[in-house]
Amino acid sequence: xxxxxxxxxxxxxxxxxxxxxxxxxxxxxxxxxxxxxxxxxxxxxxxxxxxxxxxxxxxxxxxxxxxxxxxxxxxxxxxxxxxxxxxxxxxxxxxxxxxxxxxxxxxxxxxxxxxxxxxxxxxxxxxxxxxxxxxxxxxxxxxxxxxxxxxxxxxxxxxxxxxxxxxxxxxxxxxxxxxxxxxxxxxxxxxxxxxxxxxxxxxxxxxxxxxxxxxxxxxxxxxxxxxxxxxxxxxxxxxxxxxxxxxxxxxxxxxxxxxxxx
Numbered sequence: 001x002x003x004x005x006x007x008x009x010x011x012x013x014x015x016x017x018x019x020x021x022x023x024x025x026x027x028x029x030x031x032x033x034x035x036x037x038x039x040x041x042x043x044x045x046x047x048x049x050x051x052x053x054x055x056x057x058x059x060x061x062x063x064x065x066x067x068x069x070x071x072x073x074x075x076x077x078x079x080x081x082x083x084x085x086x087x088x089x090x091x092x093x094x095x096x097x098x099x100x101x102x103x104x105x106x107x108x109x110x111x112x113x114x115x116x117x118x119x120x121x122x123x124x125x126x127x128x129x130x131x132x133x134x135x136x137x138x139x140x141x142x143x144x145x146x147x148x149x150x151x152x153x154x155x156x157x158x159x160x161x162x163x164x165x166x167x168x169x170x171x172x173x174x175x176x177x178x179x180x181x182x183x184x185x186x187x188x189x190x191x192x193x194x195x196x197x198x199x200x201x202x203x204x205x206x207x208x209x210x211x212x213x214x215x216x217x218x219x220x221x222x223x224x225x226x227x228x229x230x231x232x233x234x235x236x237x238x239x240x241x242x243x244x245x246x247x248x249x250x251x252x253x254x255x256x257x258x259x260x261x262x
Contacts (some may be wrong), residue, residue, distance in 0.1 A: 001259075001260045002257055002258070002259050002260070003018065003024075003025065003257065003258060003260065004018075004019070004255070004256075004257050005017065005018055005036070005043060005255065005256060005257070005258060006018075006019075006084060006087075006252065006254075006255045007043060007045065007252070007253040007254050007255065008080035008081075008083065008084055008250060008251065008252055008253060009080065009226075009250075009251055009253055010076035010077075010079050010080050010114075010198065010200065010226075010248060010249060010250040010251070011076065011197065011198035011224050011226035011227035011228070011229055011248055011249065012196070012197025012198050012224070012225065012226020012227060013046055013074075013076035013077070013080075013196055013197060013198040013199060013200065013226060014044070014045045014046055014253065015045050015046065015047050015048065015049055015074075015076075015077050015080050015081075016036050016037060016043050016045045016047075016048040016049070017048070017049050017050075017051065017080065017081065017084050018048070018049070018050050018051070019051050019088060020050040020051055020052050020062075021051060021052060021053040021059070023052075025050060029068075030064075030067075030068030030069060031068060032068075032260050033048050033064045033068040034066065034067055034068035035260065035261065036048055036258070036260075037064075037066035037068075038066075042258070043256075043258060045066060046065075046066055046189070046192050046196050047063055047064055047065050047066055047071070047074060047077060047191070047192070048063075048064045048066075049061060049062065049063050049064070049074075049077055049080070049081050050062040051081060051084060051085060051088065054097075054098050057096050057097050057098045057103070058085065058090055058092060058095050058096050058097050059081075059085055059090065059097050060097060060098050060099070061077070061078055061081050061097055061098070061099040061100075061104075062099075062100075063077050063099070063100065065189075065190075065191025065192060066191065066192050067191050067192070067193070069191060070100075071100075071137070071191050072100055072101060072136060072137040072138070072201075073099050073100055073101040073118075073119070073135075073136025073137050073201055074136075074137070074199075074200060074201065075116060075118060075135070075136065075199070075200020075201045075202075075203065075204055075246045076198055076199065076200035076246075076248075076250070077200070078097075078099060078104060078106070078116050078200070079106070079114040079116045079200065079246065079248065079250040080114075080250045081097075082095050082097070082106040082108065082114050082116065082250065083108065083112075083114055083250040083251070083252070084252070085097075086108060087252065093107070094106070094107055095107070099136070101119050101136040101137075102119060104116060104117055104118070104119075105117040112249070113247060113248055113249050113250070114247070114248070114249075114250045115245050115246070115247045116200070116245065116246045116247075117243075117244065117245050118135055118136060118201070118204050118244040118245065118246055119134075119135065119136050119244070120240060120241060120242045120244065121133050121134070121135060121205075121208055121233075121240065121241040121244065122240045123239075123240075124208065124209070124239070127140070127164070130142040130143075131205075131209045132170070133205050133208065133209070135201045135202075135204040135205045135208070135244070136201050136204075137170075137171060137201040137202075138165075138168070138170035138171065139170060139171050139172075139173055139201060139202050139205035139206075140159055140160075140165070140170050140171070140172045140173065141173045141175060141205050141206050141209040142159075142172070142173070142174055142175065143174075143175050143176070143177070143209075143210075144174045144175070144176060145176065146176075147174055147175070147176035147184050147186055150174055150186065152174055152186045152187075152188055152195045153188065153194065153195055155172075155174070155188075156172040156174070156187075156188025156195065157188060157193070159172045159188075160172050160188055160190055168190075169190045170190065171187060171188065171189050171190055171199060171201070171202050172187065172188040173185055173186070173187045173188075173199070173202045173203075173205060173206045174186050174187075175206045175209070175210060177210060178223065180212055181212060181219065181220055181221060182220070182221040182222075182223065183206060183207065183210050183220060183221075183222055183223070184222075184223040184224075185199075185202060185203055185206045185222055185223070185224055186224070186225060187199035187202040187203075187224075189202070195225075196226075197224060197225045197226030197227075198224035198225065198226040198227065198229070199224075200229070200246050203222045203224065203229050203231060203246065204231050204244060204246050206222065207220035207222055207231035207233070208231070208233060208241050208244070211233075211235055211241075213235065214235070215235050215236065215237060216234060216235065217232070217233075217234055218232070218233055218234070218235060219231070219232045227248065227249065228248065229246065229247065229248035230246075230247045230248065231244070231245070231246055231247070232244070232245040232247065233245070
């Protein structure tokens with residue numbers, strides 16, 4: 001089968017996107033998705049997304065990790081899919097779409113950056129002095145020093161596969177504070193099973209774990225290896241976090257066609 005694809009990236013977190021509003025790609029197998037995401041034999045990406053039609057929403061987001069398995073929410077992927085929908089003629093002042101973790105809102109600002117409203121975070125758990133939370137995907141956040149030279153792959157893999165978080169495992173973020181309102185983040189992503197240049201849900205979790213106001217509005221600037229993002233949120237008296245927005249660039253890289261192997 002020959003398919004038409006589009007490649008997008010958000011701070012280096014890259015995705016293959018297929019326009020599936022006519023359901024033409026519903027029969028894609030895990031093996032085919034893995035092939036498309038393979039950086040040697042396919043297109044190459046951290047994940048693959050389908051833009052689906054969904055009644056009551058502007059579109060539905062369906063996300064697969066590069067291993068071919070359907071996954072939980074991807075923040076940078078959601079931002080890229082909003083930009084793709086815009087390029088496909090779905091032009092809105094404010095977008096409403098549905099993903100695996102529920103409904104989302106999004107906006108494209110005057111610079112072309114995408115603001116994506118994430119799910120509320122109702123609970124932050126402590127684990128051996130580090131923090132664990134779900135921002136649409138499960139995340140572990142650990143503060144470290146000398147992040148530029150930190151062994152993200154091996155340390156991240158160790159935590160991702162640790163007994164405490166099985167059977168599903170989680171994503172692992174290593175954070176180094178740079179100033180009162182700026183942090184640097186590197187993330188080991190499950191499903192990719194490697195460090196990615198950026199992870200939207202991981203950046204969100206890391207920003208929440210490093211909030212600076214006891215209550216009220218917070219904005220944290222986040223440096224990733226692929227670029228800069230910002231996270232806005234409100235911390236409430238009960239310890240929950242609401243009005244969580246992930247903001248940053250989302251760009252088209254290229255488009256083309258590819259023949260799936262027989």
